[in-house]
Amino acid sequence: MALEDAKSQVDLAFTARSNRGLAFENAFGGATSFLRRRYSKDLAGVDLAITGVPFDQAVTHRPGTRFGPRAIREASSLQPYDPPHGWPTNPLEELDIVDYGDLAFDYAMTPAFPQMLTDHIAGILAAGAGTVTLGGDHFITLPILRAYAAKYGPLGVIHFDAHSDLWVDDDFTRIDHGTFMYKAVKQGLVDPARSVQIGIRTTTEDYLGFNVITAREVHEKGPAWATATARDIVGDRPTYLTFDIDALDPAFAPGTGTPVWGGLHSWQAAAMLRDLAGINLVGGDVVEVSPPYDTTGATAIAGAHVAYELICLYHWARTQR
Numbered sequence: 001m002a003l004e005d006a007k008s009q010v011d012l013a014f015t016a017r018s019n020r021g022l023a024f025e026n027a028f029g030g031a032t033s034f035l036r037r038r039y040s041k042d043l044a045g046v047d048l049a050i051t052g053v054p055f056d057q058a059v060t061h062r063p064g065t066r067f068g069p070r071a072i073r074e075a076s077s078l079q080p081y082d083p084p085h086g087w088p089t090n091p092l093e094e095l096d097i098v099d100y101g102d103l104a105f106d107y108a109m110t111p112a113f114p115q116m117l118t119d120h121i122a123g124i125l126a127a128g129a130g131t132v133t134l135g136g137d138h139f140i141t142l143p144i145l146r147a148y149a150a151k152y153g154p155l156g157v158i159h160f161d162a163h164s165d166l167w168v169d170d171d172f173t174r175i176d177h178g179t180f181m182y183k184a185v186k187q188g189l190v191d192p193a194r195s196v197q198i199g200i201r202t203t204t205e206d207y208l209g210f211n212v213i214t215a216r217e218v219h220e221k222g223p224a225w226a227t228a229t230a231r232d233i234v235g236d237r238p239t240y241l242t243f244d245i246d247a248l249d250p251a252f253a254p255g256t257g258t259p260v261w262g263g264l265h266s267w268q269a270a271a272m273l274r275d276l277a278g279i280n281l282v283g284g285d286v287v288e289v290s291p292p293y294d295t296t297g298a299t300a301i302a303g304a305h306v307a308y309e310l311i312c313l314y315h316w317a318r319t320q321r
Contacts, residue, residue: 002081012036019046019096023080032073033099034134035080035308040098043127047095048314050132050307051124052102053117056290057110058139058177062257064290069102069134071291071300072307079304084312086274091315100124100131110175114143121147132310134303135287137257138165141242142180142189148240148283149189156194156234157184158276160247160269162215162260164197164204177288182208196233198226198272199247199264215247215263223268227275234279241276241284241313243269243306245299253302255294266302273309277316284310 005024009015012025013033023036033039034050043049052069059065083090091097103120105113121144124131133144138161148155159165159181169179172187184190185208192209201215211233218226246256249263289303 013039019098020093022092027077032077034073035076037097037099039101043124043129045096046098046129048097048132048311049100049124049129051100052134053136053140054102055113055136055140058137058175059257060178062290062293064292065135065137065257065288067291068136068289072134072289072303075297075300076304079308084308087312089315089319091311095315117143118146125151130314131283132307133285134307135285138177138244138287139175139180140287141285142184144285145184145189145240152238152282154188154191156237156239157190158230158234158239158241159197160199161197161244162199162246162263163202164200164207166204166208194234196230198230201260201262218264218268223271227272231276231279236280238282239279241281241310243286244288245286245303246288248302253299255290255299256288257290276313281313281317
């Protein structure tokens with residue numbers, strides 16, 4: 001039916017009659033939503049809400065991630081034709097998923113932004129749905145974690161990144177993507193003993209009890225070892241996964257604000273995300289996609305794949321555990 005459907009499907013972001021199902025709309029046309037899911041603010045019966053946070057006012061170097069959610073949605077138009085490769089289940093057919101749209105905020109009122117984002121995510125969680133968030137710079141994870149910790153208590157976190165984001169900053173009014181995880185630990189949102197950072201290749205003096213798997217360790221010991229280690233660390237308690245696209249080597253994701261050489265290969269990231277199936281994932285995000293620094297679109301494509309894998313992990317946690 002795919003070819004026949006392609007002749008009539010258009011603007012499924014607005015015209016889809018269901019929150020489930022594959023989509024065959026032409027990848028090059030139509031209104032763009034993530035995986036052609038229906039745009040909706042109605043969360044009744046929704047399992048998972050995809051939401052964008054186009055915020056990049058916390059960066060330490062190159063801006064541009066405010067354009068990330070739009071680019072990731074556009075890149076995702078290549079993916080909703082088939083079940084996700086390598087997974088025995090199909091979340092697009094078996095979950096009610098909507099694109100909840102972007103967080104609305106006043107770009108000129110930066111101090112008000114964190115609470116607005118926390119409230120945005122908390123509202124989705126209160127409706128009974130989980131979230132996969134498209135960033136935006138990595139600061140956005142801190143307000144998101146506040147909403148999740150309010151519901152689940154201190155979380156285990158799997159954090160893919162080139163940087164630990166644990167640099168010391170005891171001024172909790174500062175909005176900075178390089179210190180958000182330090183604040184999350186100090187505020188009791190994250191349990192570092194059952195959290196792990198993967199892909200690290202920059203210096204940090206104090207990891208505050210986080211378990212760390214460097215990019216070199218992934219290269220030398222393999223993704224299977226890294227995944228098994230991560231699974232043992234987080235156990236079966238509620239876990240949040242945040243994926244900074246600069247965890248990937250700049251060869252695979254050049255469109256980011258603070259690229260670092262020696263990073264993960266895309267196949268390694270894909271293998272690790274899929275092998276994490278079975279963790280108790282309650283939510284996740286992909287951040288730091290900065291389209292202005294990538295003329296090929298490869299970084300947004302990588303971001304779209306990461307977000308789809310997060311959907312698969314969320315689905316698996318609710319159907320196969």
